[in-house]
Amino acid sequence: MLKIENVTKNYENFSLNCTLEVKKGQITGLIGQNGAGKSTTFKAILGLISMDGGTIRLLGKDIKDFSAADREDIGVVLSDSGFSGYLTINDILPVLKNLYKDFDASFFMKQVQKFQLPLTKKIKEFSTGMKAKLKVLVAISHNAKVLILDEPTSGLDVIARDDILEMLREFMEKDEERAILISSHISSDLETLCDDLYMIHEGSVILHEDTDVLLSDYALLKVNDEQFHKLDKQYLLRIKKETYGYSCLTNQKQYYMENYPDIAVDKGTIDEVIMMMIRGGKL
Structure with a gap:
């Protein structure tokens, strides 16, 4: 569905060198610190920035050859984009109908009612959670085959996050030919949602x-x-190195539990893996 091979982008103080793949029927998570390269990767996929090297193929086609019609197959949520705050849902509805040939107005309106999004209130007056739900709802309402979601749950309370994750699960359940690439700082979201995870640090997948x-x-x-x-x-x-000795990250938990019964073995969470991969040293 999406294949990124050796994509490079060089800035004065940052360089991206990324390879990853999102397979059909799967939700793939991209994790890492702020400034690690997640948003740069998303913008490269969408053709919003030029690449210095590498290839990106989306839905079997080089993104350089994407037409306006091809882009209708992509649903997008970016952390720094959205609708004008002076518009209402009633204002954007005809825009969406004209923008996407497969826009499902009936589904969109049912979801608007479900999440109690006001039709005549200006978007700038929406809560953070309401704005986030609207952005994701637009992305899933035009029969997209791939979703590219950059921090869609950032800054939301647990109820709003759960609503959005449920929307994404239902989106995938309706058609096994779909796929999602999502980034998030909230590890619990990714643990319950994603099939696989890529960790990016200082522009490279580690x-x-x-x-x-x-x-x-x-x-x-x-x-x-x-x-x-x-x-x-x-x-x-x-x-x-810790005050008591050492913390050691392993991907062979069972081996150490069986052969070293006297040592403490803690289950590795995504947060702990991120911390150790970035802060820990190699042997």
Whole structure:
């Protein structure tokens, strides 16, 4: 559905070099710190910035060859874009009908009613959650095949986030030919939503893993100095010196539980994996 190969973009103080793939029927998450390269990657996919190298193929076609009709197959939410705050939903409805040939006005209006979005209130007067729901709703209302979502749940309370995640799940359930690429700072969203995750740091992908594998096989080993020196280190991805000894990130939790029953083994969350991959050192 989406394949990015060795895409590079060079700025004065930042360089992107990214390779990733989003497969049909899957939701792929892109995680990393602010400034890691997530938004730059999204803008490259959408042709909003020029590339210095590499290729991007979307729906089997080079993005350089995309027509206006091709772009109707993409649903987009960017963190720094949206509708004019002086418009209302009643104002944007005819625009959407004319913009997308497959715009489903009936579905759109049902969702507007479900989420109690006011039709005649100016968007600038919407709450943060209402604005976010409207942006995602527009993205899923024109029969898109791929969604590109940059931080769609940023700054939202738990109820608003759950509403948006439910919209995305329903979008995928309706058609197994669809796919989603999503970035988020909220690890719990990605743990329950994504099939696989890419971690980007300083412009480069440093980890790619199935979400189920990450949550089941990754762990943090908490060991003192003596235990660390006796530890088989072949399955350690990162280590970090602590006051009590060492934290060690592994993707072979079961191996250490079976062979080192006396050490503390904590389940690896996405947040902990991010922290160790960025702050931890290599052997």
